[in-house]
Amino acid sequence: MISASGITKRYGAVQALDGASLDLRPGEVVALMGDNGAGKSTLVKAISGVVIPDAGTIAVDGAPVRIGGPRDAQALGIATVYQDLALCENLDVVGNLFLGAEDRFLRHIRMERATRDLLGQLDVRIRDIRVPVAMLSGGQRQSVAIARALLGSPRLVILDEPTAALGVEQTAQVLALIGRLRERGLAVLVVSHNLADVRAVSDRVAVLRLGRNAGVFGTATAAQEEIVAAITGAGA
Amino acid sequence: MNPDTTLRTPYPMKVLKRGDIGAWPVVGALVAIAIIFSTLNDRFLSAQNLTTLALQMAATGTIALGIIMVLLLGEIDLSAGSVSGLCATVMTIVNVKQGWHPLASIGLALAAGAAIGLLHGFMLTRLRMPSFVVTLAGLMGWQGLLLYLLREGGTINLPFTGFISKLSDTWLPGWLSWLVVAGLVLGSGGVSLLNRVHRSRAGLPVTPVWWLGARSAGLAVLLGAGVLIMSADRGVPLLLVIFATLVVGFDLLLRHTAFGRHVYAVGGNAEAARRAGINVTRIRILAFMLGSTLAAAGGILAASRLSAVNQQSGGSDVLLMAIAAAVIGGTSLFGGRGRAYAALLGVLVIQSITSGMFLLSVDSSVRLMVTAAVLALAVAIDSLARKGPIR
Ligand SMILES: Nc1ncnc2c1ncn2[C@@H]1O[C@H](COP(=O)(O)OP(=O)(O)OP(=O)(O)O)[C@@H](O)[C@H]1O
Ligand SMILES: [Mg+2]
Numbered sequence: 101m102i103s104a105s106g107i108t109k110r111y112g113a114v115q116a117l118d119g120a121s122l123d124l125r126p127g128e129v130v131a132l133m134g135d136n137g138a139g140k141s142t143l144v145k146a147i148s149g150v151v152i153p154d155a156g157t158i159a160v161d162g163a164p165v166r167i168g169g170p171r172d173a174q175a176l177g178i179a180t181v182y183q184d185l186a187l188c189e190n191l192d193v194v195g196n197l198f199l200g201a202e203d204r205f206l207r208h209i210r211m212e213r214a215t216r217d218l219l220g221q222l223d224v225r226i227r228d229i230r231v232p233v234a235m236l237s238g239g240q241r242q243s244v245a246i247a248r249a250l251l252g253s254p255r256l257v258i259l260d261e262p263t264a265a266l267g268v269e270q271t272a273q274v275l276a277l278i279g280r281l282r283e284r285g286l287a288v289l290v291v292s293h294n295l296a297d298v299r300a301v302s303d304r305v306a307v308l309r310l311g312r313n314a315g316v317f318g319t320a321t322a323a324q325e326e327i328v329a330a331i332t333g334a335g336a
Numbered sequence: 337m338n339p340d341t342t343l344r345t346p347y348p349m350k351v352l353k354r355g356d357i358g359a360w361p362v363v364g365a366l367v368a369i370a371i372i373f374s375t376l377n378d379r380f381l382s383a384q385n386l387t388t389l390a391l392q393m394a395a396t397g398t399i400a401l402g403i404i405m406v407l408l409l410g411e412i413d414l415s416a417g418s419v420s421g422l423c424a425t426v427m428t429i430v431n432v433k434q435g436w437h438p439l440a441s442i443g444l445a446l447a448a449g450a451a452i453g454l455l456h457g458f459m460l461t462r463l464r465m466p467s468f469v470v471t472l473a474g475l476m477g478w479q480g481l482l483l484y485l486l487r488e489g490g491t492i493n494l495p496f497t498g499f500i501s502k503l504s505d506t507w508l509p510g511w512l513s514w515l516v517v518a519g520l521v522l523g524s525g526g527v528s529l530l531n532r533v534h535r536s537r538a539g540l541p542v543t544p545v546w547w548l549g550a551r552s553a554g555l556a557v558l559l560g561a562g563v564l565i566m567s568a569d570r571g572v573p574l575l576l577v578i579f580a581t582l583v584v585g586f587d588l589l590l591r592h593t594a595f596g597r598h599v600y601a602v603g604g605n606a607e608a609a610r611r612a613g614i615n616v617t618r619i620r621i622l623a624f625m626l627g628s629t630l631a632a633a634g635g636i637l638a639a640s641r642l643s644a645v646n647q648q649s650g651g652s653d654v655l656l657m658a659i660a661a662a663v664i665g666g667t668s669l670f671g672g673r674g675r676a677y678a679a680l681l682g683v684l685v686i687q688s689i690t691s692g693m694f695l696l697s698v699d700s701s702v703r704l705m706v707t708a709a710v711l712a713l714a715v716a717i718d719s720l721a722r723k724g725p726i727r
Contacts, residue, residue: 170611186611190604190672191597199601200612202594209531213538 101125102178102256102287107146107156109139109311116142117153118311124256124287129278131298131319132291134308135331140291143308144258147289148180149173179249180258185241189234193219193226196233197248218247222280239270243277256287263297275301295324309333361717362665362681365710369685373692380692383568389691390566391504394575395420395638396654397683400661401586402630404679405623407662408590410603410671411467415456415474416658419628420635421650422482423449427636428492428645429485431500438499442636449632450625452478457621467624475655483647491646494639503578504640507571510563516577517559525552575637580680582630587676599623603671634658653704660707661686664714685710 102124109117117139145151149170157164187196194215224243263271278301307314307330315330373380406413427445430436459470535542566572590596598619601609610616665678693703
């Protein structure tokens with residue numbers, strides 16, 4: 101289990117996070133919701149090592165760990181898919197999946213085989229994995245970015261607004277893929293503004309408001325109004 | 337596993353679907369050039385003219401290969417011409433005036449090229465200057481240094497019978513040429529066959545055997561025709577062999593090593609490359625070093641052809657022709673797309689035009705305009721291919 105507790109981060113006069121906490125368990129999808137500026141991205145960045153919090157602890161299986169940079173997070177098995185996927189459009193799927201992880205002399209066959217197996221396991225449909233990524237649809241690109249996060253066998257996958265730019269069908273594809281990450285026993289954290297997506301894919305919903313926890317809900321049991329109220333602060 | 341992942345049409349049919357038109361426009365241009373000039377002048381396709389053409393390609397082609405390394409990053413190198421002239425001058429001075437061994441002189445010239453590339457790369461990555469400005473300064477500065485080094489006399493001759501001049505006056509004997517052709521055809525055919533076996537063992541889609549056969553046959557016919565024609569004259573020039581070896585070597589480097597892949601990645605999306613843990617600065621500096629070293633090599637070949645260096649070395653249109661060759665050959669100016677073979681194809685187009693115009697005794701003004709038209713066409717094709725891939 102990976103837990104962040106009491107995470108605090110201040111940017112000048114802006115208190116982006118004020119003692120926010122979050123628990124992430126294997127085989128569970130947690131949706132992180134909150135209004136614009138609530139601190140979602142900052143919390144994600146603190147966990148993935150992009151931002152160093154002013155205070156708070158991150159613990160893996162109960163033991164506190166130090167995350168001083170993205171490399172530390174990766175070494176702990178935390179993989180992040182950023183909103184701007186960071187793919188090289190001119191490279192093919194294989195090239196993108198293994199980017200930065202190649203042997204000095206490329207082992208084309210081994211890499212292509214591994215790519216095909218991984219995409220097959222995730223049930224990602226890409227007709228030809230050797231065309232440039234520029235030729236793929238938005239959903240396929242998102243899938244490639246997620247598959248790439250899986251290459252390092254992480255324990256936690258963080259997705260920042262994975263469906264924000266997608267149409268109906270491609271959103272369904274990516275949500276199904278997130279479901280398969282759960283089946284693989286991974287902990288998944290999804291940042292999203294879309295209640296329908298969140299209901300479809302998550303087990304729990306954690307809401308941030310003004311940098312603080314505004315409630316954690318079981319997706320199956322909570323009423324939609326409850327979640328919306330927590331996000332907007334109505335009735336609080 | 338779903339079947340869609342594995343479904344693939346064989347390569348030849350896929351080419352058009354991808355929107356990747358590849359080398360076909362250039363090959364078409366070459367055929368058109370051959371037809372036009374040979375009808376206008378029957379000496380164009382003569383053994384003597386084609387052999388001379390092969391000899392002329394090497395220097396500009398090698399510089400173009402260096403330009404490609406930099407274009408792949410999405411950068412530009414305007415200094416390649418000046419660097420080629422300067423490094424050739426350095427080589428000539430230490431060889432002729434200081435009496436250095438020719439090989440040591442060549443080594444020094446290449447090292448000077450690498451050092452210049454290192455400096456450019458440093459200014460690009462550490463001082464964050466745009467490559468256009470860095471290499472524009474290089475274009476002027478290295479030209480200035482060349483003029484300074486040559487200030488008394490303005491020309492230094494290389495001994496005609498010396499090693500360096502001999503480079504461009506050495507011709508492969510017939511048997512050796514045929515041996516090289518056989519080696520290349522059998523070698524490349526064997527490798528692709530072996531690759532096919534490994535792929536099918538790994539359960540990966542494979543190219544049909546007939547296509548591999550057709551490719552090998554095509555290569556055999558092309559190389560065979562070349563050797564046949566050149567043997568009717570003086571033979572295959574060593575200079576062409578050097579250039580071709582560089583092209584093949586850099587093609588392997590770009591397609592089969594992590595370094596090559598990272599060059600494409602940086603050219604495609606530098607931020608993505610950085611997040612993937614690639615040392616983008618290192619890749620950029622190395623590519624600029626390779627580019628300038630190849631420029632130096634091209635300068636050496638040019639000095640060998642001329643048996644001298646002078647104030648025009650690496651000047652006038654050397655740079656323009658090298659960049660034009662790289663782009664006409666199919667290297668994208670936008671970075672991340674192109675292959676080493678673009679240098680060979682592009683310089684073939686440019687030298688053919690030059691040679692044809694020369695035979696027709698057309699003024700060089702016309703030659704420049706025709707080359708410009710071909711260049712414009714090549715860039716237009718590149719831009720269109722980039723914008724709207726046919727899906
Ligand atoms: N690098 C930064 N410098 C200064 N202020 C920042 C920085 N990053 C975030 N902030 C501020 O911190 C607060 C929280 O930002 P954060 O990006 O975490 O919100 P968010 O919940 O992800 O919002 P959104 O839904 O718009 O993505 C905001 O007020 C934002 O302006
Ligand atoms: Mg955000």
